Amino acid sequence: MKTIFKNYINTFKGLSTEVWWLAFITLINRAGTMVIPFLSLYLTKNLNFTLIEVGWIMSAFGGGSVVGSWLGGKLTDKIGYYKVMVFSLIVSGFLFVALQYLTTFVSISIGVFILLMVADMFRPAMFVALSAYSKQENKVRSVTLIRLAINLGFSAGPAIGGLIIVTLSYGGLFWVDGITCILAGILLLNVLHPKKVKVADEIVVEHPKSAYQDINYIIFLFAMLLFGVAFLQYFSTVPLFYKEEFKLSEFQIGLLMGMNGFLIFVLEMPLVKSLEKSMLSKTSIVIFGAALTALSFIFLNISSWVGVLVIGMFFMTIGEMIAFPFSNAFALDRAKKGNQGEYMALYSISFSIAHIIAHNSGMHLIAKYGYEFTWHTTTVVMLVCIGILYYLKGRMLKQKDHH
Incomplete structure (x- = not known):
């Protein structure tokens, strides 16, 4: 101990x-x-x-x-x-x-x-x-x-x-x-x-590059926007799903949400440190995190056993712990080339836009097509996100643009 x-x-x-x-x-x-x-x-x-x-x-x-x-x-x-x-x-x-x-x-x-x-x-x-x-x-x-x-x-x-x-x-x-x-x-x-x-x-940049002209960065942000739209379901539609489909009390929902915070508190730093030592690129690590998050939505549809909720929350939390610090570091690295404020603003904005889209679209999908369809759709959104990140990784390798 x-x-x-x-x-x-x-x-x-x-x-x-x-x-x-x-x-x-x-x-x-x-x-x-x-x-x-x-x-x-x-x-x-x-x-x-x-x-x-x-x-x-x-x-x-x-x-x-x-x-x-x-x-x-x-x-x-x-x-x-x-x-x-x-x-x-x-x-x-x-x-x-x-x-x-x-x-x-x-x-x-x-x-x-x-x-x-x-x-x-x-x-x-x-x-x-x-x-x-x-x-x-x-x-x-x-x-x-x-x-x-x-x-x-x-x-x-x-x-x-x-x-x-x-x-x-x-x-x-x-x-x-x-x-x-x-x-x-x-x-x-x-x-x-x-x-x-x-x-x-x-970092003083002599001729700062505009973030808007950094095509690789824009592709990356689009992937993060999709990631955000799926991820934020855990804070709006998923708790409703817990309540309506699984009849969990507010206290039980609180415990599940609390598990997310607790796992992050205990595991994120050691996990990040060990991944930092690996030879993987930041893009590859973010892809891995996105895959775990996609998996968490697949679990929500698997069975009516309440344990799938815990497994889903676990995968989502590990995915988030891997994807967010490294996507953030990716953005900080890119920002070295140009207007740092502009770069980090766009990174923040991608999540602000995800907030605007996520809660509304999630609620509408559930109202119209139910939970099962909504989680399938969210999984597809995550798969598109992973696809974009793969494309970006290949593109950056071709250009030998390692930031």
Whole structure:
């Protein structure tokens, strides 16, 4: 047991202090977005909106996320990642607090759009900062640490959020969310001020290449968009499937979803470290992760035995742990050639667009054709994603473009 623990701790060795601070600030920021999982509940229960209206508000949410990611990337290339991160954290803090005072459909739609636009400017800036703060050989593990922070934040956030709603009401939730964002911004000002920080991997590109002209990168992003559309079903339609087809309680669904976070927390870092040592290219590793994710959807249709849900969740989680850090590192590598903010913005945007498509299309498919058909369709989406990645791998080998 002691050796296992020691080996686990060793997988975190060599990461810079700056990366640790960045992970901690990201953790506060993510745990602080507790409003998000409760937004649809708040809108239907407290403000009596219809599901159609909530659907539109969630689309405004996705739209804000796309614009914010794009804007964050542009500004990062213009004024630098540090200023963008501070602005995003502190201003979104005030916007969170303000959101509770909006009550009409139009005002909330606009409010949510603006809030997400400001909040998601943080993402591309954070990735560029991450790239600057970590040495080349630690890139994938640095990304993994940030993912751990995001996952911990996502797991802790809803739990804390639920408590706050029960004790303080929804208003309290907006206040706590806002204050945590502002605190994260103040912490960032203090610990990561450019004057105090040593940059590990400074990349200055003389004639930066536009990410939009990098055909291989665009192909890669299209594959990641498809991956995102399938993967996100686990956070919208799959829980419904658990409830309706398998009659699981909220608590049991919570345990299954919790298993995802727990496995990531325990296994992701050691897994990534061992894969990093392998001679496989990043594209090959992402293909492997995508194949496991596809397999998880096949399992959902195999039998009416409840165990298939656990097996499905297990395959999806391992697939996610393999695919995301390496796809992220692939993007960071490509970004070296050009406008880093623009590259990382497009990476974020591919997932924001996946959010807009995934939940809506999943719900529509289920309503019209049922669960079995939906999971078959999702499997096909994953197979297309794998096909595109294979094509990309071959294309890059031909061009000897190893980034």
